[in-house]
């Protein structure tokens with residue numbers, strides 16, 4: 163890779179060469195065809211692009227990246243554009259291309275017996291779920307954006323979701339990786355090796371790098387046997403500390419079967435019930451906190467799982483860890499419980515503006531963090547309301563701060579909202595946590611990461627970025643803040 167930044171050439175020459183390389187289906191600079199891909203999923207960022215490139219193969223991605231390097235054209239990789247941190251949105255200069263992987267949507271192979279599937283980057287998560295199920299297997303990672311999120315995006319953001327408690331994030335699912343590096347060379351590590359001690363684990367370096375170190379073109383992912391049993395319960399609790407005790411109790415009793423443990427405060431449940439008129443509260447009385455518990459097994463059937471969970475919850479009731487509980491009578495009721503959980507963000511959006519923070523602290527500290535941070539924020543920003551919900555079992559909650567009544571959407575976020583976020587991230591850092599548990603840094607948190615992250619870690623990240631992308635062309639302005647050293 164070269165060490166100096168090539169001056170920007172005439173865009174027309176670049177576009178002609180790119181068009182010759184990719185053909186009419188592979189490149190457009192038509193504003194109408196690009197429009198949908200210039201704004202992020204949350205609608206917070208809109209940029210401009212020189213063109214939208216949609217290569218159909220790894221070879222085309224490699225040739226395109228090489229062309230971009232020779233012309234000094236920045237590249238913004240994009241999958242389903244469902245990311246939450248503005249990582250797939252170009253800046254406003256219009257000098258970058260969007261490199262969409264969506265045309266590369268082939269499942270190259272699926273070996274049910276070996277529990278392995280090789281997916282191109284553009285395979286949509288839901289399609290992978292369907293293919294895995296048809297083969298009598300299961301891909302153990304899911305999230306609300308599964309109808310749009312692609313394998314390349316999931317790998318690049320190290321996505322999490324609702325099964326991390328048992329199965330881990332994307333890092334744990336990737337057995338092998340193929341990626342195009344900044345000079346157009348192809349890093350081929352698709353073959354899964356259980357043991358491999360040839361130095362650095364380079365695929366793990368690329369996972370979670372948000373398109374700043376390379377373009378993921380394919381991944382070998384692990385598959386598990388299809389489940390034989392599932393049981394889902396909704397419980398009502400008096401406090402968030404009781405929720406942590408209940409988590410530990412159910413972990414002990416259900417062992418590996420415990421797959422999901424999501425907490426929902428009363429305020430969030432009320433908001434969802436108001437938002438979804440057909441929805442019903444699972445329990446007859448209201449409780450300050452609720453926990454949604456899911457257990458899945460690939461050996462026991464649903465009846466056996468249910469019996470174990472019933473016994474566990476009965477013991478928890480006796481110990482005073484919970485106040486009430488209901489176990490879903492069938493799959494439909496289980497899905498209804500999940501609908502309540504998955505509708506919190508939409509229900510809150512309907513109420514008014516809010517600042518959303520995807521944060522983690524050590525699991526054991528999370529209840530105390532919530533109990534300390536919520537009143538602190540509400541006291542410093544009168545009229546706001548802090549709510550925390552989500553993946554308690556992972557030490558990761560969505561810590562949302564709702565604007566005071568009457569706040570104007572679009573204005574409040576840019577003014578007081580920014581101060582709110584800064585304070586939330588300060589608190590998280592003081593508690594030894596992370597300002598991004600699963601959504602990534604993108605452009606949304608790049609300044610906050612630079613402000614709050616360990617300087618040694620930041621310096622290492624800059625060194626890696628310079629080594630792998632010396633021209634600074636891969637997703638500039640995302641994750642790693644541009645520094646003068648990046649282009650020298």
Ligand SMILES: Cc1cc2nc3c(=O)[nH]c(=O)nc-3n(C[C@H](O)[C@H](O)[C@H](O)COP(=O)(O)OP(=O)(O)OC[C@H]3O[C@@H](n4cnc5c(N)ncnc54)[C@H](O)[C@@H]3O)c2cc1C
Pocket residue numbers: 203238239240241242243244245246248249250263283304305306307308310311312313314315316317318319320321322323324372373374376377378379600601604637640
């Ligand atoms: C309703 C909803 C619920 C969600 N729930 C969760 C959740 O529970 N947990 C969670 O972790 N996330 C969640 N997300 C966020 C989102 O789905 C994930 O971040 C997902 O990984 C993004 O995939 P994508 O293909 O849409 O990527 P994009 O949004 O297109 O891109 C995301 C980032 O990855 C980079 N990128 C994309 N493809 C590639 C590639 N092939 N090579 C290199 N870089 C690439 C982009 O440049 C960008 O930085 C949710 C989203 C929605 C809409």
